[in-house]
Amino acid sequence: MKKKDGWFHIALRWKGSVLPEVLPRSLMCGLFGVFIYxxxxxxxxxxxxxxxxxxxxxxxxxxxxxxxxxxxxxxWEGRKAWGILVNTSRNLSRQIIVAIAEKEPSDRQAKIAAVKLLPAFAIALKLHLRAEPVNAELEANLSVKQFDHLKMMHHPPLEIAFWISSYLQDQSIQEKLDRYQLNDMIQLLHQMVDVIGICERILRTPIPLAYSIHLKQLLMIYSLSLPFQMVDQLQWMTGPIVALISFTLLGIEEIGIQIEDPFGHDANDLPLDNICNTMMRNIEDLVMVSSVKS
Incomplete structure (x- = not known):
């Protein structure tokens, strides 16, 4: 179990805090307070x-x-969407491994290849949300032909969902899967595709620009008006107190800015790399257990 950081360790932590972004602006407000003094x-x-x-x-x-x-x-909506993706991939991979009959030796390899498409879907979605090209992260879960084909696609996760759907339909046609099982698996696949839509909606619906501009303007006016209100009472302490108050208010705004797009690489974004690695480990465990039983 990971040991929790102490209270003071978290309070004094630089990485992951808003200090790097907010401190210069707070100091500027404090210097303005010194100027007024x-x-x-x-x-x-x-x-x-x-x-x-x-x-x-x-x-x-x-x-x-x-x-x-x-x-x-x-x-939080982004985190719930990725939680749905993790749970759905576990259920779908389990059903594929258990429900689809293996009539020929090649069926086993085809099944494993289909199951590996599930973490590939998550990795492709992560790259898609970050506007990054298909890279070596996907190679371990795809064939060479699939990997090369995916590089040319505009929407890789949707293409992988299509491959999974095609595989399931083929198994049904070959009577290795009954129609009820097929329907259950297709419903799970629909949930995975729905996650794409949820994440894209979050990514492509920013906070209205007018609201962001107006809030920044009010923060600037408020911070720069503080020295005029305080100088008579605080005198030489005007600068430090103005800097402290400005840091508090600007820090709250910066927190909102950092978490409104949760799919990037920042310290306060969702740990998508860890989630994808967890999915890969889950699939590897399922494949290993099914190999032992077979």
Missing amino acids: ILYLYQVKVSLPVLGAIIPNIVLGLLLVFRTNTAYERF
Whole structure:
């Protein structure tokens, strides 16, 4: 069992945090606060508490909460879709191995090749969502002919789903699979194809641009108005406090930005590589167990 990191270890962690993205902007706001304090020292009338009423805290807070919740909903929907894919591939691979009759020695190899298409489907979907070309990750689960053919396809996971469907139909025609079993397997394959649609919808439906722009504008106005509200009371502490408050607000926004597209390579994205590796191990275990029994 993997040991959990300690509280302080997580709190002080740099990798996976929003510090690299947010810190420069927070420091800029803090330096602006220092600049306002210098003007204050030279008797320039920069103390304007009335600016606190420009953007009520509750309004900005609600906008940030809505932004983060919307992004997390996309992240969680993506994770549920990949969970469905994992469970469906396990069920379909199990049914293929157990239900399809082996009348000739070559049927065994054809069955194993069909089962290996299931993790290949997941890997192809991962590459498709990341806009990456077909690569060596797929070679272990495909024949040379299939691999070369897949390189020319615009939608590799859909092509692999077609191969699986063709294999199942052929087994039914050869009476190695009855129509009820075929229907159950096709339904599972439909669920796998539905996962493609769910992930593509998440990927190709970004947060509305007007909302993102407006939120950034409000954050900028609020952060830059803080020194005018605080300088009279905080004086030399104006810069650090403004930087701290700005870091808090900008960090919440950045979290939403990072998790709204959960299929990339960032530390806060879904662990698609690990999920695909898990599927491959599951299939290898099933193939090994079925080989021992046969």
